Amino acid sequence: MSELLFIYSGNTTFYAEDESGRPMYLLDYCADTGIQLIRFLENESQTSPYSLLPGYEKAEEFREYFKDFLVGLLCTGISFYDLEGNKEENPHPIELLEFDERFKKAYNVRHLILHKKDSGFEIQMGYVITNIWDALFVELIKLVENGKLFKQCEHCKRIFFPKDRAEKYCDRWVENNKTCKDVGYLYKVEKDKLLKAYNTAYKTKHAEKQRKIRGKSQSTINGYTTALDKWRETARLELQKAQKGEITADEFMAFLKKKMEV
Numbered sequence: 343m344s345e346l347l348f349i350y351s352g353n354t355t356f357y358a359e360d361e362s363g364r365p366m367y368l369l370d371y372c373a374d375t376g377i378q379l380i381r382f383l384e385n386e387s388q389t390s391p392y393s394l395l396p397g398y399e400k401a402e403e404f405r406e407y408f409k410d411f412l413v414g415l416l417c418t419g420i421s422f423y424d425l426e427g428n429k430e431e432n433p434h435p436i437e438l439l440e441f442d443e444r445f446k447k448a449y450n451v452r453h454l455i456l457h458k459k460d461s462g463f464e465i466q467m468g469y470v471i472t473n474i475w476d477a478l479f480v481e482l483i484k485l486v487e488n489g490k491l492f493k494q495c496e497h498c499k500r501i502f503f504p505k506d507r508a509e510k511y512c513d514r515w516v517e518n519n520k521t522c523k524d525v526g527y528l529y530k531v532e533k534d535k536l537l538k539a540y541n542t543a544y545k546t547k548h549a550e551k552q553r554k555i556r557g558k559s560q561s562t563i564n565g566y567t568t569a570l571d572k573w574r575e576t577a578r579l580e581l582q583k584a585q586k587g588e589i590t591a592d593e594f595m596a597f598l599k600k601k602m603e604v
């Protein structure tokens with residue numbers, strides 16, 4: 343297939359073939375706007391409409407690019423990216439409006455008139471999509487344009503659609519029939535516990551160094567300074583390992599108890 347129509351109506355995206363001048367809806371793919379994009383970015387769907395388009399062999403490359411883009415949009419302090427991915431700080435609001443107009447001109451658009459059973463006619467706009475890059479871009483812009491809330495799950499780091507701003511974790515299954523929502527908070531508490539233990543241990547080691555160097559020669563002072571720096575460097579790496587579950591909490595605690603090597 344070389345051409346698809348992406349049709350946006352309300353919150354829904356319809357995907358259609360357009361080979362005979364009449365759209366043939368591909369009902370298996372139709373979904374809330376943005377859902378197919380997120381599934382594609384997180385490599386979760388076997389029935390992606392994008393797989394029907396030329397350029398799909400580059401999916402992996404685009405996946406990374408667009409995910410970075412979305413995560414960038416979510417970061418505080420970064421307001422806007424232009425179409426080439428260049429960061430624009432503090433854009434003027436009018437530019438945001440023009441962005442949409444520029445975007446519409448850049449794509450081949452077809453208007454479709456839908457005869458509805460109950461309420462007359464509805465005009466739908468279909469973007470003529472001929473490659474996967476355009477497909478991803480159109481979907482991304484529509485996702486943002488619709489003002490739909492999306493977030494990065496604080497546990498698995500995948501993009502999801504939360505019910506409200508307060509929701510931090512997604513509903514994906516992660517382990518033993520548990521979702522990120524089930525385990526995310528517990529992991530965070532555990533992570534915080536590890537960080538607290540690291541901070542306490544560092545303070546203890548620092549106080550120990552101060553005690554030991556009081557009234558001592560410069561070489562002793564240098565020795566302790568180097569030893570503390572080294573301990574801290576290693577401890578930070580161990581902390582990361584423990585937070586990722588590569589070593590157990592007990593192993594980490596045992597490390598923190600080790601003496602500085604002077």
Ligand SMILES: [Zn+2]
Pocket residue numbers: 495496497498499500511512513514522
């Ligand atoms: Zn998650």
